[in-house]
Amino acid sequence: MANANPEQPKEVNFQTRWNLRRAKECFIRGQHVSLQRLKERRSRNKMAEYLLNEIPPYPTPAEFWVSEVTHVTEESGFEGILESEQFSPIAGEFSWWGLKINEDEIKAAEKRYMETNFPNEAQDLNEQRPFLEKFTTSPPFQLEVSRYGNYRFSFPLTDLMQWYKEQNCGGEDPVLRVYETVTYRQEIMYTVLIHSPEDNQRFGEYPLLEASEWVQYQDGKIIWKAQAICETHRYQFISGEVQRLNPYLYYVWDHVSLVFHLPKPKAMKISIERLIEALEVCKLDEIDLSRYEGPKNKEERFQEADMKQPKEGNFIEGEHLNILGLREQKKAHDPMWSAISWWDLKINKDEIKAAEKCYMERNFPKMAQELNETFLEMFTTSPLFKLEESRYGNYRFTFPFTDLMQWYKEQNCGGEDPVLRVYRTITFKQEIVYTVLIHSPENNERFGEYPLLEASEWVQYQDGKIIWKAQAICETHRYQFISGEVQWLYPHEFYVWDQVSLVFHLPKSKALKIPRERLIEALEACEIADIDLSEYQGSKSTQERYMEAKEEVRKLKIELKEEEEEEKDEDLEDEDEAKP
Numbered sequence: 252m253a254n255a256n257p258e259q260p261k262e263v264n265f266q267t268r269w270n271l272r273r274a275k276e277c278f279i280r281g282q283h284v285s286l287q288r289l290k291e292r293r294s295r296n297k298m299a300e301y302l303l304n305e306i307p308p309y310p311t312p313a314e315f316w317v318s319e320v321t322h323v324t325e326e327s328g329f330e331g332i333l334e335s336e337q338f339s340p341i342a343g344e345f346s347w348w349g350l351k352i353n354e355d356e357i358k359a360a361e362k363r364y365m366e367t368n369f370p371n372e373a374q375d376l377n378e379q380r381p382f383l384e385k386f387t388t389s390p391p392f393q394l395e396v397s398r399y400g401n402y403r404f405s406f407p408l409t410d411l412m413q414w415y416k417e418q419n420c421g422g423e424d425p426v427l428r429v430y431e432t433v434t435y436r437q438e439i440m441y442t443v444l445i446h447s448p449e450d451n452q453r454f455g456e457y458p459l460l461e462a463s464e465w466v467q468y469q470d471g472k473i474i475w476k477a478q479a480i481c482e483t484h485r486y487q488f489i490s491g492e493v494q495r496l497n498p499y500l501y502y503v504w505d506h507v508s509l510v511f512h513l514p515k516p517k518a519m520k521i522s523i524e525r526l527i528e529a530l531e532v533c534k535l536d537e538i539d540l541s542r543y544e545g546p547k548n549k550e551e552r553f554q555e556a557d558m559k560q561p562k563e564g565n566f567i568e569g570e571h572l573n574i575l576g577l578r579e580q581k582k583a584h585d586p587m588w589s590a591i592s593w594w595d596l597k598i599n600k601d602e603i604k605a606a607e608k609c610y611m612e613r614n615f616p617k618m619a620q621e622l623n624e625t626f627l628e629m630f631t632t633s634p635l636f637k638l639e640e641s642r643y644g645n646y647r648f649t650f651p652f653t654d655l656m657q658w659y660k661e662q663n664c665g666g667e668d669p670v671l672r673v674y675r676t677i678t679f680k681q682e683i684v685y686t687v688l689i690h691s692p693e694n695n696e697r698f699g700e701y702p703l704l705e706a707s708e709w710v711q712y713q714d715g716k717i718i719w720k721a722q723a724i725c726e727t728h729r730y731q732f733i734s735g736e737v738q739w740l741y742p743h744e745f746y747v748w749d750q751v752s753l754v755f756h757l758p759k760s761k762a763l764k765i766p767r768e769r770l771i772e773a774l775e776a777c778e779i780a781d782i783d784l785s786e787y788q789g790s791k792s793t794q795e796r797y798m799e800a801k802e803e804v805r806k807l808k809i810e811l812k813e814e815e816e817e818e819k820d821e822d823l824e825d826e827d828e829a830k831p
Contacts, residue, residue: 263292271342272540277434281456283441283463284432286478286505298436301503307487307496309386312465312476315360320408320473320509321351323533325400325541326556332404333526334590334759338511339518345510346519350473351405352392357383360477369491382493389482389504396536401556404529409471411511411519412445419517420447427468428457430510437482439505441466443473446512454512466507479504532556554788591688591754592763596717597649598636603627606721615735626737633726633748640778644785645800648773653715655755655763656689663761664691671712672701674754681726683749685710687717690756698756710751723748771811776800 263284265277290302322338332338338346361383365372390398397403415425430444443466446454460468467474482504487496513519521529535541535549543552607627611618634642641647659669674688687710690698704712711718726748731740757763765773777800779785779793787796 263288265292272542274435274540279432281429281458282432283429283465285464286439286503289432289434289439298434298439298503301437301501304500304502306484306500306502307489309481309484309486309488310361310364310383311480312478313360313383313386313480314363315350315352315356315475315477317350317352317356317473317475318407318409318471319351319353319405320348320411321403321405322346322348323397323399323403325402325543328400329402329530329556331759333523335518336523336526337518337520338513339515340513344512344514346513348411348509348511350391350475350507351394352387354384357381357387357392365491372491382488385486385493386488387480388485389480389506390536391504391506392480393536395533397533398536398538398540400541401532401535401553403531403533404526405531406521406525406529407471408473408509412471414519414521415445415511418520419513421449423448426451426454427460428454429460429463429466430457437501437503439479439503440508441475441505442508442510443468444510444512450512465505473507473509475507477505551788555786590756590758592757594655594753594755596635596719596751596753597638598631600628603631603636611735618735626732629730629737630732631724632729633724633750634780635748635750636724637780638777640780642780642782642784644787645776645779645796646804647775647777648770649775650765650769650773651715652717656715658763658765659689659755662764663757665693667692670695670698671704672698673704673707673710674701678747681745681747683723683747684752685719685749686752686754687712688754688756694756709749717751717753719751721749768811768815771807774804774807776804 263279263282265279267275267277270276289298324332328341331341340346358381361381364383390396394403412425416422419425425445426448428444428446430442431440433440433442441463443460443463444454444457460466465476465478479502481502483499484502485496485499487494511519532553534553539549547555604625604627607625610627634640656669660666663669669689670692672688672690674686675684677684677686685707687704687707688698688701704710709720709722723746725746728744728746729740731738755763776797778797783793791799
């Protein structure tokens, strides 16, 4: 830890620059300049028009003790964080975090304010309605929206500081310094630099955080003495009472940002489970600084982000449990992140008949010899067996598993055989998914905690096929099977159903390349099931979407056929020209 604290300069020296968001900003290096001092220099600052407003009394300063911090990003940043399981600056060498202030912290700030300014009234605070929430209307307090993107990661500051300490400071405590005061038209940002002790010489010109009048760090919390919490002033606070203000007034607002020093190749690594737990989706604010340049509006982008957010479910690491064993599992989040490609089994009628034959020979060997009529198809009614429909979209690609494994082997495993592992048992309300992780041998160390697939009782891989011992194939039970005979069941019963999903590990820059003609051959249109889990946000009915997909697939197959015929004709012409 640095032991000298440079004297903070009294002169307010404004400088200007263009930030990474291509916006011009004013900044004062090495100081956290008060709102009052900024007012005194308003003639040289572009927020002068707001600072000139005469604002009626409001609670200031309000002291917040904040324990949680947040990082908001847009789609590509979200995908990069989940894929790499780390925070690392794309540009520059700082990772930016804001304060996440909860209701309890606002109430505590209100109590502190009253005890300091109105000690007599503070004793009756429990009997009156909270008032500070009427004033905390600036962007730092609007957690359901953000200016910077739709994906918000939030962590306890103690955890973030511990990770940074272990990964980037050699186990020593990080150093916190007064970095800058940055101003925009309405916004005042106090930045706190957090760096490794080994960089004390580099950053020695910046005072230690103890020199700041407005921001402190104590017991794992940021103590922020907020001077302007409203942005839009709709109330005034006179003699300890809230009064409505009409007309309302616009003013400046301040906030705190923590900037972790992470020069390349340093990063802040966080497990995928913690990332998923920390993730929530937020809407874009009226002012959008996310740099999005596509055609979608804010609501469409929010809906898309909400669909991409991993949903809450249950999972068991590294095990394929039977149905009874699932009752003891813990609740968690299923990290279906962007570095894996998901595939399901496609079970045809011949495979159902073969499974029926195996079942009868094992359980009713005498009856198996006399079996003429099939019965298993009466029970295979769960979504996995309904090939004419899907919950996930209208376009289905189907390949022999041997081909898929061969392509993955050649393109992603350097010619070595892929490794198959027991990944997770995931459960939803009715659904049990046994996931099989398929990865390159070069990632054995990374995925070594997951058992090889041979350890699974329910899923095996042999001779290019997945062998699945299905435990629940019905979902809706309309029949029962007693002594080798099928009997009608009334009323029918709803139950869980299980399935197998194969997840191919494909981190960024890697892919599974398949020739266009094979893709079109493998493509078919399917209807949307009663439960629609696709990301479609338009107004068309499921039937309209199916008919549209069906027509599109038909055109592609005709186009492919015409291309093949043209190639044949060209080959024949070449043969004719080659003849003597």
